[in-house]
Structure formats: structure tokens, C-alpha cells
Amino acid sequence: MSGAEQTPLRFDGDLSGTLMPWDKGVPGGGGPIPLADVAGKRWNLLREDLPLPVAVLDGESLERNSRWMRSFAAEHGVALAPHGKTTLAPALFDLQMRDGAWGITVSTPHQIAVAVAAGHRRIFVANQLIGRSGIAYVLDQLERDPELAIYSLVDSLDLVTQLAAVAAGKGGRRALPVLVEMGFEGGRTGCRTVEQGLAVARAVAASPYLELAGVEGFEGIIRKADLESTLDAVNAFLGQVVMLAQACDREGLFASDDVLLSAGGSGFFDLVVTAFNAARLERRTTTLLRSGCYITHDSGLYTFLFSLLNMRAPELLAEDAPSPALRVWAYVQSMPEPGRAIVTMGKRDVGFDEMPKPELWHRPSADMSAPQALTPDHQVIALNDQHGFLDIPHESPLRVGDMIGFGISHPCLTFDKWRVLHVIDGAFDVIGSIRTYF
Secondary structure (H helix, E strand, C coil), X not given: CCCHHHHHHCCCCCCCCEECCCCCCCCCCCCCEEHHHCHXXXXXXXXXXXXXCEEEEEHHHHHHHHHHHXXXXXXXXXXXXXXXXXXXXXXXXHHHHHCCCCCEEECCHHHHHHHHHCCCCEEEEEEEXXXXXXXXXXXXXXXXXXXXXXXEEECCHHHHHHHHHHXXXXXXXXXXXXXXXXXXXXXXXXXXXXXXXXXXXXHHHHCCCEEEEEEEECCCCCCCCCHHHHHHHHHHHHHHHHHHHHHHHHCCCCCCCEEEEEECCCCCHHHHHHHHHCCCCCCEEEEEECCCHHHCCCCCHHHHHHHHHHHHCHHHHCCCCCCCCXXXXXXXXXXXXXXXXXXXXXXXXXXCCCCCEEEEEECCCCCCCCCEECCCCCEEEEECCCCEEEECCCCCCCCCCCEEEEECCCCHHHHCXXXXXXXXXXXXEEEEEEECCC
């Protein structure tokens, strides 16, 4: 793809748009490099222009994944506020907004500040605002910018009281929009029953400092003994969210004629659409999905979850299905004993919810041949801080100095280990770089 097509992958806004020579994955020995100048450096991964380990994003996969989710949302009449904590990369926020996102989702005051600094004006906080400092920051931002909207969650009467108290102390000139969060037994936050949720909703509606914008839940961490039980539990939970919204609607508790119903991680968002689009409230309803990991997909958890999605609704993945866009590359550093290779990648470089998967290998040479696939019997069995332990078969082609591209599982916990990720094209040329702000 041309440099012009990659403009959404560059970020030159209010945050630092510069690579420093001490950033991991950036060639050392030079000076600061503006992001806009990266493509002109003509770095190539296979030519060893970058120090390894290095995290890279396949630009074509990013674009395709983003288009796929845009098409899904449009086809089903829902809105998308992608969870920005997955990447915390404003350049990727920009790509998602270009493809029609309603807003951006975050989880913490720090992440809110990143989104505000990057120029976003509709921010969904998929979490509770707790503590005077964080609440006051949000209220100050709302006061400074009349066009800014920041939504957050409540799940208790105590939190309603705290939010209202901080708002009252600051004058309360703008009501803080909140959604009641439904949860489930053994889960994280959220009201455990519809009755609890309704009591919280009534308290919100009675406060002059808050306004009830909708109802929210997160189904992504529901796990049962088998797939059928998991799907039953997810659907039952989504039914609880809808029941609470209907109860609030009947009592006239919502502050707006456009009610938000929000859920949807990157595994069961199709079930969310079915449940929420059938809610049939008296007020207009916006089903707001918050999938984040779709933008890069992965080689483990989300590949598995999408295989289940394909079983439920094969038509959704018929064309341009999401594909893994994120890899971490490392060298074979040592082969100290038969059947074992040590690579220059560890816990400081890659997430390990599931062990990274060695997928491609390349031997640097003048002919620049394309990387080859590694067989499944090459497996990472352990990680230290800076080293990976790789079991290899007797006939493995690997040698010291070879490069290996590792697929990852759960993108969030790889992104947060990198301040800089490079975007590559099909020839492994670096066509841009992005910064993260963890």
C-alpha cells in the first residue's frame, strides 16, 4: 500500500510524534526521528535494519480487520466504541474512527487523558470512576470542553454518592452521564441482580449531578465447563442487562431519548447484537459494542474464539475475516543442547497468557528470500525476562542468528510492553511507526 493510504497509521497530534534512539525496537546511534519521516528511512525487517526483539504490525491486516468490523457494525445497525486499552495507540484509534467508530473506550483516568490529548470527543469509560482525583479530572475536562462527552459506569449506591459529592463540590455545572453496570456471580464489577441495578438507576436519576445514559455489561470473561454452557451463560447474562434496561425504561429513569446498551468483547459480540437489538425499549436504543482486539486479532485466544464464531454464524467470516496483524520477532541466540534453542525474547517483550507461537523463520542473507513457515513441533515452553526457551525437533532448520516471527495471544499484554511498534508491508518494509502510551 502507498504511503498516502497509511496516513491513519501515523499520529502527529498533541502527544509526542517522535521516535527516540533509546526506544526499544528503534535503531540506535541516531537522533530523534519524527513519525512522519519513518517511511523515508526505508528500513526493512529482513535486512536486519531493526534491532531485535521488535514488535511489528502488518499494515494490510490492520486495514482489513478494521474494514471487517466496520462492515459488521453497519450490517447489524450497531455502533462501535473500540476498547482503546488494547493498543493505547492513538494512531490506531484514528484508523478505527476513520472506519466509523462512534467513539473510543478506555478504562482508567490515565487512559482517559490519552484519549482527550489525542483529540477524541466521545469517550466511553468501561469502568467505574473511583476517587476524588479521577472524578475531578473528568469533571474538569467536561467543564473545559462543551463538545466533550465522557460516559462511565456505576454499580453501587455508595459510588453514586461519591460521584455526586465530588460534582457538588465543583459546582456541578454539567451532569455526568453514567450507565448502570450489570455483573454476574463470581465476576468482576457490576450489580448482581436486576433489583440491585434498578436501585442504583433510581439513585442516579434522582441526583442533579448525574444522568442515566444506559445500561452496560461485559460478557467476555464468562467461562463455563463446556461451550454450550458458556453460550447459555452469556445469553442469560445479556438477558439480565436487557431486563434492567426495560425496567429503567418503564420507570422513565433515562435522561435521554437515545439509550445506550453496551457490551461486546471480541469473542461474543454477535450474541450481544442479537440480544440488544431485540430489547424494544420505548426510547431509541443504540447497541454499542466495545470490541478492541479485533484490530490486530491474534494467533491464540481470538483465533480460537473466532473459530467458535464461525461455527455459530459462518456467514460473518465469509469474506475478509480478521487475521493476525501483530508479531514479535527475535533471534535464535543460542542452541546449547539438542532439541533446544534460546531466543532473544522474554516476558518483557511478549504477553504470556498463552505462550507465543513460532510461526515464521528467516535466515538473513543477500537474496532476501521470504520467511518460511515453522512446523507446529517448534514450541515455546518457558520465558525468562529477556530469553525464550524453544523446543525444536531434530530436523529443525534453525541455526544461531536466524530470525523467528512469533504470533502472540491476547494482544493487550504484548502491546503494553512496547512504546514503539513498526508497521510493515508485504515486503517487510517499514511503512510507518506508531507509539503507545501505557
